[in-house]
Amino acid sequence: MENKIKINRRGEKFIKFFKHYGYYILAGAIILAITLTVVLTAPKSSNLVVPPNNETPAEPVDAYALTFTNPLEESNIVKNHSTDKLVYDTTLGWFATHHGIDLVSEKSSDVLAAAEGVVSEIYTNDLEGTVIVIKHNDVYTSKYGSLNSQVEVKVGDKVKKGQKIGTVSTSAKNEVATGAHLHFELFMDNEDVNPADYLSLENK
Numbered sequence: 001m002e003n004k005i006k007i008n009r010r011g012e013k014f015i016k017f018f019k020h021y022g023y024y025i026l027a028g029a030i031i032l033a034i035t036l037t038v039v040l041t042a043p044k045s046s047n048l049v050v051p052p053n054n055e056t057p058a059e060p061v062d063a064y065a066l067t068f069t070n071p072l073e074e075s076n077i078v079k080n081h082s083t084d085k086l087v088y089d090t091t092l093g094w095f096a097t098h099h100g101i102d103l104v105s106e107k108s109s110d111v112l113a114a115a116e117g118v119v120s121e122i123y124t125n126d127l128e129g130t131v132i133v134i135k136h137n138d139v140y141t142s143k144y145g146s147l148n149s150q151v152e153v154k155v156g157d158k159v160k161k162g163q164k165i166g167t168v169s170t171s172a173k174n175e176v177a178t179g180a181h182l183h184f185e186l187f188m189d190n191e192d193v194n195p196a197d198y199l200s201l202e203n204k
């Protein structure tokens, strides 16, 4: 008996509720129906972005337009790039060309990838110390010499622009008089260019 009363009360409550809010429920249902119709009949976005197969693909990004970040934070050039005239080399005690720039920094010893790319070579020899080579694209390659032998990357690693790859040291015997520094070279189409022209350094 008590149960029946409870059920009846529930039914009354429902009818009261519907009388109060019926229009809102109906309006809600209509809005939902309209929304579903619009969503389901709208053209699929993938049809808009994927070009038909017979169209030529988008132009590739210009490899020459790659931009570089300073491979050593707040660094100063202590030796400039010089390939067309000989400069006196304090370590070697004679005049020689310099196919890169030597950078020192009081702020950090971290050597950073100048742009995104793939580590293509890591080696150590007496003259250059520990060296990392990064191929950025078909145009640019950068080379980081006089590094500490404990490097942060291995051959084949993909690196991001500004990623730490190693630290500076005095490992390059041919430049030991400079102290701990980074010897940085940049190649465009396999020819070395003046890296200072591609970086925003304070004392070019």
Ligand SMILES: [Zn+2]
Residues within 6 Å of the ligand: 079, 098, 100, 101, 102, 175, 182, 183, 184
């Ligand atoms: Zn150097």
